[in-house]
Amino acid sequence: MKTEVVGYGGTRIGLWVEGAENTRPIVFVHGWAQSSRAWAPQLADPALSERFRLVAMDLRGHGDSEVPSAGYDDPRVWAEDLASVLDFAGEDAIVVGWSYGGLVITDYLRVHGSSRLSGVVFVGAITEIGKNRPGGKVGPAMRDAIPAVLSDDPAVAIPALVQFSARMTTAPVSGTLTQSLLGACLSTPPAVRSALFRRDVGSEDVLRDLDKPALIVHGLADAVIDPTAAEYAAGKIQGAVVRWLPEVGHLPFAEAADEFGELLRGFADQ
Template sequence: MRTEVVGHGGVRLGLRVEGTTNTRPIVFVHGWAQSSGCWAAQLADPALTERFRLVAMDLRGHGASDVPATGYDDPRVWADDLAAVLDFAGPDAIVVAWSYGGLVLVDHIRVHGTARLGGIVLVGAITEIGRDRPGGRVGPLMREHMRAMLSDDPDIAVPAFTAFTRGMVAGPVPGAQAQALLGASLSVPPAVRAALFRRDIGSEDVLVSIDKPALVVHGTADRVIEPSAAEHAIGKIPGARGRWVVDGGHAPFAESAAEFDAVLRQFAEEC
């Protein structure tokens, strides 16, 4: 099912909803230049949909959400957007945040605390952004293609995103899903792609304040976000557990969907 909620400043945020009502919600937050469609395997997994209510959001400027001109550099905007989704999803939600989505989740905790949360799962995620921020270290694939991926010239951006999407995963991904990931990236306006990086903010004080169960999942072969970013989160969040996907890339929920879903299901049930 597709629906929407209203986020900060009246911005409409697209949602995909699957699963059983009146059950524990799991909210999925995608990464930079992606969409809720990246969680296709999870939204279609009966082992999850029969036990939980799954809510996957489109960040502002992405997917089916509105594309405002401003707000991409403001932690409160991201915090309020996620708060609106959590209000829709229900109390004690497990939030699964991938890549840039990890920063959005931390923004929510920075502004609103952890009251709406039942637990958090960081997947190939950053928790801060800016030069020399240990929780936001990007890998060689991102560094190689970043400038080109921000271009509004399709002759420059399309080949860069094609190479980036191919290199983002370390294992086989169905061709249709790989093309969907590429299409989602190209559908995000270049101005939005650039705006998300016009930030410089640390989060150590936020991470050490987290008082809910936390799981950090990261591929050892992730070339988009350095594994050291995961180590930083594990070291700062009290009681956080790490789950390393050996030889995994940046998208374990797509590369190793069955393994990822089993880990997520176990964590959510324990929470």
């Protein structure tokens, strides 16, 4: 089911929802220049949808969400957008953040704390952004892609986005999902793709204060977000559980969908 909520400043935030309303919610937050469709393997998994209410959001400027002209550099904007999604999803949600989605989760925690959450999952995620921020260290695929993927010149951006999308994975994924991910990159406006990088935010205090269970999943072959970003978060969050996935790149939930589903269900059952 597709629906929407109203985020910060009246911005419409698109949602993809599966599962029954009277089950525990899991909220999925995608990464840079992507959409809720990235979570298709999870939302189509009956082992999850029969037990949980699955809510995948489109970040502002992405997917089916509205594209405001400003606000992408403000942590409170991201925090309030996610808060609106949590209002819809229900109490005691598990929040799963992939890539840039991990940063959005830390934005939410900085503003609202963790009282409404039952757990946090970081997947190939950053928790900080800015020069020399260890929780936001990127890998060679991202370093090589910038600045071309931010260009508004199609002749520059399109080949760079195609190459970047190809380097996101190590293990094979379905052609349909691969093309969907590339389509999401291409459909995210260049101004939005650029705006998400114009931030400098540290999250050491937020991670140290997190008092809910945390699971960190990261592919050891991730060329987009360096595995040291996961090590940084794991070292700050008390009691965090880390699962390294060998020979997996930036899409653990697609490259190792069965294993990721087991990890997510096991975490939810704690």
